[in-house]
Amino acid sequence: MEAMERLTRRTQGGEVPAPGRRTRRGRRVLLASVAGAAVLGGVLVLLPWGAGDAPPPAPGPAALARGAVTTGVPAALPDLAALIGDRETHLRAHPLDGASWAVLGAAYVEQGRRTADGANWPKAEKALRTSLKTGPERNPQALEGLAALAVARRDFPTAKKWGESAVRAAPKRWTAHAVLIGAYTGLGDDKGVGRALDKVMELRPDAPAVGALAAGVYRDRGWREDAAARISDAAAAAEAPAERAAYLEQAGRLAFERGEREEALRFFQEALRTDPGQRAAQAGQGRALAALGRTTEALSAYQAALAKRPSPEYALELGELYESLGLGQAARVEYDLLRERAREAEAAGADEQLVLGRLDADHGDPAAAVERLRAEWGRQPGTAVADALGWALHRTGADEEALEFATLATDGDKGGGVRSALYVFHRGVIEKELGRHGPARRHLGEALTINPYFSPLRVPEAKRALAELGEPPVEGPPG
Numbered sequence: 001m002e003a004m005e006r007l008t009r010r011t012q013g014g015e016v017p018a019p020g021r022r023t024r025r026g027r028r029v030l031l032a033s034v035a036g037a038a039v040l041g042g043v044l045v046l047l048p049w050g051a052g053d054a055p056p057p058a059p060g061p062a063a064l065a066r067g068a069v070t071t072g073v074p075a076a077l078p079d080l081a082a083l084i085g086d087r088e089t090h091l092r093a094h095p096l097d098g099a100s101w102a103v104l105g106a107a108y109v110e111q112g113r114r115t116a117d118g119a120n121w122p123k124a125e126k127a128l129r130t131s132l133k134t135g136p137e138r139n140p141q142a143l144e145g146l147a148a149l150a151v152a153r154r155d156f157p158t159a160k161k162w163g164e165s166a167v168r169a170a171p172k173r174w175t176a177h178a179v180l181i182g183a184y185t186g187l188g189d190d191k192g193v194g195r196a197l198d199k200v201m202e203l204r205p206d207a208p209a210v211g212a213l214a215a216g217v218y219r220d221r222g223w224r225e226d227a228a229a230r231i232s233d234a235a236a237a238a239e240a241p242a243e244r245a246a247y248l249e250q251a252g253r254l255a256f257e258r259g260e261r262e263e264a265l266r267f268f269q270e271a272l273r274t275d276p277g278q279r280a281a282q283a284g285q286g287r288a289l290a291a292l293g294r295t296t297e298a299l300s301a302y303q304a305a306l307a308k309r310p311s312p313e314y315a316l317e318l319g320e321l322y323e324s325l326g327l328g329q330a331a332r333v334e335y336d337l338l339r340e341r342a343r344e345a346e347a348a349g350a351d352e353q354l355v356l357g358r359l360d361a362d363h364g365d366p367a368a369a370v371e372r373l374r375a376e377w378g379r380q381p382g383t384a385v386a387d388a389l390g391w392a393l394h395r396t397g398a399d400e401e402a403l404e405f406a407t408l409a410t411d412g413d414k415g416g417g418v419r420s421a422l423y424v425f426h427r428g429v430i431e432k433e434l435g436r437h438g439p440a441r442r443h444l445g446e447a448l449t450i451n452p453y454f455s456p457l458r459v460p461e462a463k464r465a466l467a468e469l470g471e472p473p474v475e476g477p478p479g
Contacts, residue, residue: 060082061076061078061079061082061083062079062082062083062085062086062087064076064079064240065079065080065082065083065107065110066083066103066107068110068240068242068243069083069103069106069107069109069110070103070106070141071175071209072174072175072178072207072209073209073240073243074110074114074242074243074245074246075107075110075114075240075242076240076241076242076275076277077111077114077115077242077277078277079242080107080110080111080114081111083103083107084104084107084108084111087100087103087104087107088104091104095134096134097134098130098131098132098133098134098135098136098139098142099131099135099141101127101128101130101131101134101135101142102127102128102131102135102139102141102142102145103141104127105124105125105126105127105128105131105142105145105146105149106124106128106141106144106145106148108120108121108123108124108127109124109145109148109149109152112124112152113152114277114279114309115279115308115309116309116310116311116341116345117310118344118345118347118348118349118350119348120348121149121152121153121348121349121350122348122349124145124149125146125149125349128142128145128146128149129142129146131145138169138170139169140166140169140170140173140176143162143163143165143166143169143176144162144163144166144173144175144176144179146158146162147159147160147161147162147163147165147166147176147179147180147183148179148182150162150183151179151182151183151186152350153348153349153350153351154186154350154351154352154354154380155349155350155351156182156183156184156185156186156187156380156382157187157379157380159179159180159182159183159186160180160183160184160187163176163179163180163183164180166179167180172203174199174200174203174204174207174210177196177199177200177203178196178200178209178210178213180192180196181193181196181197181200181213181216181217184196185217185220185382186380186382187380187381187382188380188381188382188383188385188386188415190221190415190417193217193220194217197213197214197217200213201214208233208234208235208237208238208243208247209234209243211230211231211233211234211237211247212230212231212234212246212247212250214227214230215227215228215230215231215234215250215254216250218230219254219257219418220383220417220418221412221417221418222412222417222418222419224254224257224258224419227254228251228254228255231247231250231251231254232251234247235247235248235251241274241275242275242277242278244274244275245271245272245274245275245278245281246271246275246278248267248268248270248271248274248278248281249267249268249271249278249280249281249284251267252264252265252266252267252268252271252281252284252288253284255267256284256287256288256291256451256453257419257420257421257450257451257454258450258451259421259450259451259452259453259454261288261291261292261453262288262292264284264287264288265285265288265289265292267281267284268281268282268284268285268288269281269285271284272285277308279305279308279309280305280309282301282302282304282305282308282309283301283302283305283306283309283311283314283317285297285298285301285305286298286299286300286301286302286305286314286317286318286321287317289301290321290453290456291453291456295321295325298321299318299321299322302314302317302318302321303318306318310337310341311341312338312341312342312345312352312355312356313355315334315335315337315338315341316334316335316338316355316358316359318334319331319332319333319334319335319338319363320362320455320456320457321456322334323363323457324456324457324460325456331363335359335363335364338355338356338359339356339359342355342356351376351380353372353373353375353376354373354376354384354385354388356369356372357369357372357373357376357388357389357392358388358391360372360392361388361391361392361395362391362395366392366395366396367396369388369392369395370389370392370393370396370398373385373388373389373392374389376389377389377405383408383409383415383416383418383423384409386405386406386408386409386416387405387406387409387410387416387420387422387423387426389405390402390403390404390405390406390408390409390426390427390430391406391426391430393405394406394426394429394430394433399430399433399434400434402430403427403430403431403434406423406426406427406430407427409423409426409427410423410424410427410443419450420450421447421448421450421451421454421455422447422454422455422458424443424444424446424447424450425443425444425447425454425455425458425461425462427443428440428441428442428443428444428446428447428462428465429444429461429462429465431443432444432465432468432469437469438472440465440469441466441469441472444462444465444466444469445466447462448462448463448466
């Protein structure tokens with residue numbers, strides 16, 4: 001039975017297992033619309049007049065967004081805009097309200113994350129630092145907001161600093177531990193990730209947001225069934241449409257990484273129906289449609305996603321799709337746009353060296369890619385950086401060193417537990433170049449097994465490389 005059909009019968013999220021617990025529960029996605037308004041936060045004041053037994057009015061958009069951004073939950077873009085306008089107006093009259101500055105900063109961070117608009121980052125930093133100056137002496141919400149901002153900027157050392165400060169200020173605040181998961185992941189600190197997740201699950205074991213966090217960690221450790229079960233539970237238990245759509249998009253990414261094109265597309269479509277502002281799901285549609293051979297629709301989906309969320313990552317994907325179709329000029333336009341967007345993001349304090357390194361390695365100057373990525377590895381040595389640096393080194397001909405980094409990215413004993421078809425493909429190509437035909441054959445075949453559609457450009461390369469390697473030699477009888 002399809003995963004989405006199974007999830008229609010689920011209305012409550014289950015217990016989130018501790019890391020390492022293996023489960024074979026099916027992936028279930030809630031298809032019924034969320035009924036009624038979800039009270040995510042905010043306080044409703046009931047006046048003494050009016051209908052005595054009437055239910056309280058539903059909270060407005062600003063209250064919904066405030067509840068979301070202060071409790072670690074994705075918020076809808078229109079609600080975020082309402083919250084930002086509300087807090088900006090309030091703070092013009094009450095500039096010393098430190099708590100409101102923290103809420104405003106968190107809202108800017110969430111809006112920037114949802115729209116890939118780097119203009120939000122300086123505003124968020126200013127608001128959050130103002131909260132530190134005007135708020136209480138122990139101000140975990142502002143510290144946590146600064147940590148979340150640093151994660152969004154891909155500045156993981158700074159995220160670690162602010163996140164650990166937030167934990168010291170409020171050890172029982174689960175969202176402070178949650179933001180450290182992103183920081184430690186970017187730094188390649190798998191033990192730190194495990195400790196932070198354990199603490200989050202201890203403090204809020206039943207929250208859908210915690211299930212989504214666990215799914216991300218399990219994915220990075222290669223526990224694919226556990227990750228799928230956790231994100232399915234989170235999507236089923238989420239109440240607000242924006243939250244539920246975010247978890248459906250995450251489920252779609254997990255399904256695509258398993259090579260399940262049709263299931264991934266259904267997740268992405270349902271995410272967009274639930275929240276039309278879920279542009280990550282629109283880019284995911286492009287990915288799945290391209291894998292299904294529906295290239296015209298795929299191009300339209302990517303273009304629509306980029307129009308509303310100009311992410312350099314999406315521009316790279318779209319450029320490579322154009323290139324796979326023989327549309328080299330269109331691909332170069334996207335690569336140029338990627339560089340422009342990355343420059344804008346870096347001017348706003350973001351770190352785009354990883355995506356720029358990946359672009360240079362395959363579509364620019366591989367030596368420049370190595371220089372970028374060496375510096376990135378020295379600052380924040382995560383798995384994605386290890387893979388990208390290894391591939392860039394290969395593109396410059398330094399295959400022995402390249403294999404060291406490719407092994408880090410793909411060997412679970414060395415921290416590379418994620419089952420990424422692209423990472424394993426990179427390792428197989430490097431091994432082939434070094435004449436290590438047995439491992440190369442094994443890893444190229446594994447890449448196509450993990451996800452036969454992982455890249456419109458690289459899948460044909462993987463198939464050609466395997467064909468060149470041929471069948472493994474058959475050993476004769478002992479003489």
